[in-house]
Amino acid sequence: MGRLACERFAEEGAQVVVADLNMDAVEEVVAAIVAAGGSAVGAQVDVRYADQVEAMVQRSVTEFGGLDIIYNNAGVSPGEDDTPLNTSEETWDFTFDVNVKGVFLCNKFAIAAMLDSGGGSIINVASFVAHMGAATPQIAYTSSKGAVLSMTREIAAIYARQGIRANALCPGPVLTPLLAKFLSDEEKRQRRLVHIPMGRFGEAAEMVNGALFLASDDSSYMTGQSLLIDGGITSSYTTPL
Numbered sequence: 001m002g003r004l005a006c007e008r009f010a011e012e013g014a015q016v017v018v019a020d021l022n023m024d025a026v027e028e029v030v031a032a033i034v035a036a037g038g039s040a041v042g043a044q045v046d047v048r049y050a051d052q053v054e055a056m057v058q059r060s061v062t063e064f065g066g067l068d069i070i071y072n073n074a075g076v077s078p079g080e081d082d083t084p085l086n087t088s089e090e091t092w093d094f095t096f097d098v099n100v101k102g103v104f105l106c107n108k109f110a111i112a113a114m115l116d117s118g119g120g121s122i123i124n125v126a127s128f129v130a131h132m133g134a135a136t137p138q139i140a141y142t143s144s145k146g147a148v149l150s151m152t153r154e155i156a157a158i159y160a161r162q163g164i165r166a167n168a169l170c171p172g173p174v175l176t177p178l179l180a181k182f183l184s185d186e187e188k189r190q191r192r193l194v195h196i197p198m199g200r201f202g203e204a205a206e207m208v209n210g211a212l213f214l215a216s217d218d219s220s221y222m223t224g225q226s227l228l229i230d231g232g233i234t235s236s237y238t239t240p241l
């Protein structure tokens with residue numbers, strides 16, 4: 001989803017700092033954007049570390065003269081994440097380090113840059129599981145995404161009058177590597193599908209379209225919100241088959 005977001009933002013005219021832990025993937029995405037006539041540079045970042053996040057944001061300021069949009073998409077969903085009884089402290093801490101502290105640090109340094117340039121749009125990726133319990137237990141992940149929603153609302157309220165909007169994007173299930181690892185067999189996949197009124201997984205492009213909307217002036221009166229793109233999953237009590 002991050003890759004597609006970088007490519008689509010570039011197509012729409014954004015100058016993109018492509019940032020990820022995986023530098024090979026970063027270089028591939030930068031090359032694809034540049035080959036298509038867009039503007040992008042790469043940055044290796046582990047969002048758990050303040051100095052690396054600060055350098056990533058600085059890259060945007062140095063290369064492109066500021067920061068208008070940040071799309072905080074990096075996240076983990078460890079296979080060992082399970083019920084509270086079966087989830088270790090290590091799994092909890094790791095999940096929160098990336099999914100909550102990582103988003104906090106990205107917001108922290110982005111806000112400073114956005115205040116310098118007169119405003120901006122922050123998009124924090126949460127999940128539909130922040131709105132309801134998941135049929136397949138993942139206590140650390142679900143709790144971490146709930147924290148992303150409350151963090152987003154607080155940031156929206158603090159900075160609204162300074163021209164910074166902050167919204168959360170809540171994807172439903174999309175069969176990316178993250179979810180494929182978690183829903184590792186057909187039985188688990190079917191258990192998730194049965195709850196989706198549309199009866200299918202989402203497409204990465206359907207999530208990225210939401211991100212583009214939140215980034216743009218089309219959503220100019222929208223802040224502190226959670227945009228659910230989930231095939232109806234959070235509206236459904238049971239699914240007629």
Ligand SMILES: NC(=O)c1ccc[n+]([C@@H]2O[C@H](COP(=O)([O-])OP(=O)(O)OC[C@H]3O[C@@H](n4cnc5c(N)ncnc54)[C@H](O)[C@@H]3O)[C@@H](O)[C@H]2O)c1
Binds near residue numbers: 019102
């Ligand atoms: N796939 C889904 O069904 C789904 C549903 C709801 C929400 N989400 C959320 O969407 C976002 C993207 O998920 P995805 O499915 O594309 O996952 P993915 O595993 O395909 O991609 C996640 C990316 O985050 C990067 N990353 C992981 N830890 C990092 C770190 N510490 N620092 C920097 N980068 C790091 C990985 O290298 C990877 O490129 C995540 O926040 C995820 O929780 C996914």
